Amino acid sequence: MTPPDPIPARPGEHHFDPLAEESFTSSHELYKELRGRCPVAHSETYGGFWALFRHRDVVGVLQDAETFTTSVQNVVPKFAFTGRRPPLHLDPPEHTDYRRVINRFFTKGRMAALEPAVRGHVARLVAGLVAAGEADVGPAYAQTMPAHVFAEFFHLPLELTARIEQISAEYVRAIQLVDDDEVKRGSRLLYGIAADVIAARRAEGTDPDEDLTAALLAAGLPDDMVLGCVRQLLVTGMVAPSVFIGTMLAHLAEHEDLQALLRAEPDRIPAAVEEYLRLFTPYRGMSRTARRDVVIGGRLIREGEPIALVYTSANRDEEIFENGEEFVLDRPNRVPRSRSVRASTPVRGPARPHDAADDAGGAARPHARFRGLRRDPHGPVGGVGHPLGPDAVHPGLNARVPRPPLSCIARRYVVSAARAAEKVKAWTGSRVVGGVRSR
Numbered sequence: 001m002t003p004p005d006p007i008p009a010r011p012g013e014h015h016f017d018p019l020a021e022e023s024f025t026s027s028h029e030l031y032k033e034l035r036g037r038c039p040v041a042h043s044e045t046y047g048g049f050w051a052l053f054r055h056r057d058v059v060g061v062l063q064d065a066e067t068f069t070t071s072v073q074n075v076v077p078k079f080a081f082t083g084r085r086p087p088l089h090l091d092p093p094e095h096t097d098y099r100r101v102i103n104r105f106f107t108k109g110r111m112a113a114l115e116p117a118v119r120g121h122v123a124r125l126v127a128g129l130v131a132a133g134e135a136d137v138g139p140a141y142a143q144t145m146p147a148h149v150f151a152e153f154f155h156l157p158l159e160l161t162a163r164i165e166q167i168s169a170e171y172v173r174a175i176q177l178v179d180d181d182e183v184k185r186g187s188r189l190l191y192g193i194a195a196d197v198i199a200a201r202r203a204e205g206t207d208p209d210e211d212l213t214a215a216l217l218a219a220g221l222p223d224d225m226v227l228g229c230v231r232q233l234l235v236t237g238m239v240a241p242s243v244f245i246g247t248m249l250a251h252l253a254e255h256e257d258l259q260a261l262l263r264a265e266p267d268r269i270p271a272a273v274e275e276y277l278r279l280f281t282p283y284r285g286m287s288r289t290a291r292r293d294v295v296i297g298g299r300l301i302r303e304g305e306p307i308a309l310v311y312t313s314a315n316r317d318e319e320i321f322e323n324g325e326e327f328v329l330d331r332p333n334r335v336p337r338s339r340s341v342r343a344s345t346p347v348r349g350p351a352r353p354h355d356a357a358d359d360a361g362g363a364a365r366p367h368a369r370f371r372g373l374r375r376d377p378h379g380p381v382g383g384v385g386h387p388l389g390p391d392a393v394h395p396g397l398n399a400r401v402p403r404p405p406l407s408c409i410a411r412r413y414v415v416s417a418a419r420a421a422e423k424v425k426a427w428t429g430s431r432v433v434g435g436v437r438s439r
């Protein structure tokens with residue numbers, strides 16, 4: 001039987017409203033429903049865009065750079081264009097020139113070399129929490145720890161990474177609000193910092209084997225693109241980890257049995273991190289643009305039409321992940337995941353399980369010094385149902401000013417990291433405490 005002709009977007013076709021109000025769980029519920037009813041959905045918002053909700057469709061697009069470009073817009077909605085930033089804004093083969101250099105700094109060996117310094121920072125931060133007796137782990141840890149790590153990784157002073165983190169927060173927040181002027185202002189500041197870092201590396205004659213910026217400079221790549229690349233790394237290196245760590249802590253605070261298990265069997269922590277990445281995908285999604293007419297799920301997507309890839313939905317797709325809405329430690333199929341296809345997320349968890357030698361005095365295993373994370377029983381409990389819905393699973397802990405939820409899913413595709421910032425800050429600030437007492 002001949003398959004029916006693929007159907008282009010009909011005038012006014014609108015399967016979901018990205019501007020609709022959300023609760024903590026509503027977008028997951030909506031995505032689940034759309035995966036079954038309308039996995040290739042169209043929305044009229046933002047001038048019209050497609051959204052893919054199934055794992056196989058998302059992965060199919062990510063694996064086909066010839067048909068789907070990332071250079072037109074990598075988020076929905078398209079926002080102020082503040083310059084091309086490799087590698088995210090490029091397609092292969094141009095993209096590969098940058099990834100080849102960057103990937104050298106994310107090998108297992110490099111991560112292992114970084115690990116003692118990271119453990120040192122973690123131990124110090126945790127010691128501070130423990131000494132305080134009680135702390136809001138959002139700002140005090142999730143938001144702070146990645147700045148320490150990035151300072152080590154990128155060879156920057158901590159004060160500078162803390163400032164970058166703050167500017168990034170404001171920048172991402174402006175993206176969420178689609179505030180073009182603020183986006184450009186934040187981006188200019190970040191470009192200025194990137195230019196200073198590059199100038200310093202040139203002046204110091206830093207060894208390209210030792211430093212990522214120096215390696216980019218030594219690779220014979222165009223100056224403006226190296227600038228864009230460093231500028232991009234400054235933001236990406238801290239936003240997702242802050243979001244992700246905050247989410248894990250929030251979930252752990254709700255699941256004391258899991259805390260106890262991971263404390264007793266720390267070699268299971270990497271598997272838990274993997275599962276957290278699946279369940280609480282820190283970016284709601286990115287986008288691509290069709291380079292030619294293409295058929296997905298019986299729908300005709302026209303050349304030039306933007307396509308939001310909803311990672312959050314793909315990573316819970318029951319076709320791939322049984323009980324996809326649940327946290328399941330040691331899933332048999334941890335590997336098929338959309339985000340790894342292109343992004344090959346550089347840092348996913350501890351480089352290796354903790355060994356006994358790490359255990360001296362608990363200094364290298366700071367989690368061992370926690371009595372536990374718990375929700376603050378005196379904090380207000382919002383009327384939002386389950387606390388680990390999308391507003392908690394996309395916390396960008398970098399926002400400074402709590403504000404009411406933005407009712408804009410598509411913006412969150414973009415920046416889940418950013419937008420969610422204040423959300424989780426508000427939430428963790430009132431309900432999750434950490435480092436309650438040392439043992």
Ligand code: HEM
Pocket residue numbers: 070087088089099102153233236237238240241244277282283286287339342343345346347348
């Ligand atoms: C929890 C940790 C992280 C997660 C979940 C994460 C996730 C992602 C995702 C989903 C993308 C977009 C892929 C796309 O749609 O094209 C991305 C891109 C990127 N991220 Fe991360 N990221 C994390 C941490 C980091 C860190 C620590 C760095 C750098 C120090 C980093 C650097 C990058 C870069 C350079 C890109 C662009 C990659 C490319 O276009 O090839 N990320 N990340």
